[in-house]
Amino acid sequence: MVGQSGQQTGQKSGQKSDQKSGAGTKIAFIGLGRMGLPMAVNLLKAGFDVTGYDRATEAGVAFAAKGGRSAASARAAANGADIVITMLPTSAIVAACLIGEENALADVALGALVIDMSSSVPADTLKLAEALTARGLSLVDAPVSGGVGKAIDGTLAIMVGGEAGDAARAEPVLKAMGERIFRAGKLGAGHVIKVLNNYVSAAGALAAVEALIVGREFGLDEGVITDILNASTGRNNTTENKVKKFILSGAFNSGFDLALMSKDIGIAAGLAGDLGLDMKLLARTSQEWTAATDELPAGADHTEIYRYVDGGSRRG
Incomplete structure (x- = not known):
């Protein structure tokens, strides 16, 4: 991923690779709604080890039917994950899920990366980053655009905010879900x-x-x-x-x-x-x-x- 603000990385249209590059990386995907479910399925197709969770039981069942594992709680999904992805309605729900009442990150090891792909309040993103840093975790914000159709075919536009090293670590994961990955700038820039x-x-x-x-x-x-x-x-x-x-x-x-x-x-x-x-x-x-x-x-x-x-x- 290019480190300059506003630049993009990723393959050109029609060149999306079918190579499975995600072997060995454990991902928790929290939020299997209309956008989240196909995004998580594309991670599976790329070879990532994905455990999904959604409060709606039927969403977990749908993910399992696509070959994924469905956990009974956000905390169970994130247990032992290298990368935790959230695709949730609001930043308040993201915070409650990760460090609040659901405490999804309780059993996540030091050094894990959180990627918030929700459409969140930028100020809330910065507050969440402070809490995660205190736990030895990193955060990247990477919201998406393109709708359900592009979520299904893995051609979303993804806007990334965060430290260059964290963004680079997120890149292979994001490329499994998006065609155009933009490095928007510092943490919170993606959500802005x-x-x-x-x-x-x-x-x-x-x-x-x-x-x-x-x-x-x-x-x-x-x-x-x-x-x-x-x-x-x-x-x-x-x-x-x-x-x-x-x-x-x-x-x-x-x-x-x-x-x-x-x-x-x-x-x-x-x-x-x-x-x-x-x-x-x-x-x-x-x-x-x-x-x-x-x-x-x-x-x-x-x-x-x-x-x-x-x-x-x-x-x-």
Whole structure:
């Protein structure tokens, strides 16, 4: 892995190796959700010795069906592991799992590496690092982007923050799950760029669905609007990958919860505030996604922001 901030390592598209390079490395993977399960399976395919854990029993059963071992607790999964990976909803849950009530790291040997691949609060990441350092453990933050599809085929983009030596140690593990590995900078940098990325994505999604609704009300076909945007400068991730597949189809099942998107934008807004920055669009985007989370049913997919904006336009 390259040590310079912002550079990337990893194989080019279509060159992902099938060579099993993980023999002898014991990994605990905590968090076998929609993203975590396929990521853990790809570690198995790379030859790593993986024990998984998830509070949802069915997730552990699904991992076992793919050839992995499923532990009864986070602590049992991490017992004797060289590397402990977390893929959990929030940094508070990560801390509770690792050093709090679940105490997953109680039986982990000195020198073990923790890789937090969750979307966490950067300040919480730094606090966790202090606690781990006191235990003789190291931490790298390595959140991901690309969604469930890229988690399945092992082509995620992974943003890494941490000391150069720790990042280099994590590299073979990350390459089993991602195609583009970026060295973002110091510890916490991965989590910072992750929430900034999701903010930009969320702002683009709001703009896209507003454009669809305005055009529709004028009498335009939303599919045609999407085609024109995608052939023009207005295209973005939502117009290219989500509008037709998940929004206009009525499926609303991209696999990423609206509440999680809202959480990440809120973290980005909080970071801006902590830095003394008045970012008006960021603040407004956070407000809109928070309001959508409050209004829509629990578990709503983030593509359902369309429903929120559509309803609001009629209320407003």
